[in-house]
Amino acid sequence: MQRRKFLRAAASGGAVVAAAGTLAAPAVAQSMPEVKWRMASSFPKSLDAIYGAGEYFAKRVAILTDNKFQIRSFAAGEIVPGLQVLDAVQNETVECGHTGAYYYVGKDPTFAFDTALPFGLNTRQHNAWVYHGGGLELMRDFYKDYKLTSFLVGHTGAQMGGWFRKEIKSLDDLKGLKFRVGGFAGQVLARLGVVPQQIAAGDIYPALEKGTIDAAEWVGPYDDLKLGFYKVAPYYYYPGWWEGSTAVSLYCGDKAYAALPAMYKEAIAVAAGDTVGWSLAKYDAQNPRSLRELIAGGAKVLPFPQAMMEAAFTAANDIYNETAAKNPKFKKVYDSWKPFRAEEVLWFRVVENTFDNFMARLSAADKL
DSSP states (O other): OHHHHHHHHHHHHHHHHHHHHHHHHHHHHHHSOOEEEEEEESSOTTOTTHHHHHHHHHHHHHHHTTTOEEEEEEOTTTSSOGGGHHHHHHTTSSSEEEEOGGGGTTTOGGGGGGTOOTTOOOHHHHHHHHHHSSHHHHHHHHHGGGTEEEEEEEEOOSOOOEEESSOOOSGGGGTTOEEEOOTTHHHHHHTTTOEEEOOOGGGHHHHHHHTSOSEEOOSOHHHHHHHTGGGTOOEEEEOOTTOSSOEEEEEEEHHHHHTSOHHHHHHHHHHHHHHHHHHHHHHHHHHHHHHHHHHHTTOEEEEOOHHHHHHHHHHHHHHHHHHHHHOHHHHHHHHHHHHHHHHHHHHHHHTHHHHHHHHHHHHHTTOO
């Protein structure tokens, strides 16, 4: 009899504990403030990998905060043009922005380190520099002048070299070429005779079609297929030596970010890190199939001439040294980034490249 009473009491106590557990989460959620942010993106909605990464990030933040912290993403042009996202965050037009930092090298070339530099780090090396090589701290220190806090929020991986209306056979073919290209690459190519143009994604196709520009680069096969560049510029070159890795940034206005509860700040950090992996995996999964479709549609896939690569490498290093000599902010970051690159490339030569090159040979021999 006593044993049955004990079991009934225990069961009743267990029910109370269970009930308390079910009440605990809503009680915590109720104490969390409702926050709504607007996020201006530099990218069009049609690009579900790069623009979609911003939406994925916002959904992750909502889930992590029991839907109390809502971030609404706006495509390029809906609030501000795609290349004015930094200004919109800095001026508090929006609370945050989803963009490529190298779009703003006209303000300061130091921005490029947050996205990509010609002949720079590959994707894993960039992540290593950001998270464990001091890169995040250096860039956040730089961003203090712009009243924002930055997060790495995506990757495209190594990019293609772009679409050309005519074949590039030598350095002479670059003279006077009007080329849509972002970031530091424009300065490098200018030394080879190219006329660089910075145009948002949605405006590239009509510019190519009308002949306003002669060539354009964007990301790689998955996005480029959607944008239809192969229809008006059939020569598809590789590699995009100016973007061995392309990181996407989240800019949070300092005022809006400082007002967030600690839990919401952590949600941003966790969601941003999750989005880095999500976006890179999406590109890696979709690019092979998309490249096959482009070739079937008439794209002519070609490597850049070796002479062009070598000339560009020399020009890039000259520009870095010249910029570091006159820009203390650039020099501060470059002095960390450059030796880190040398060490990473040396390490990758030992194992990563050896393995990748072996597998590439098997692929070329149709043994995979």
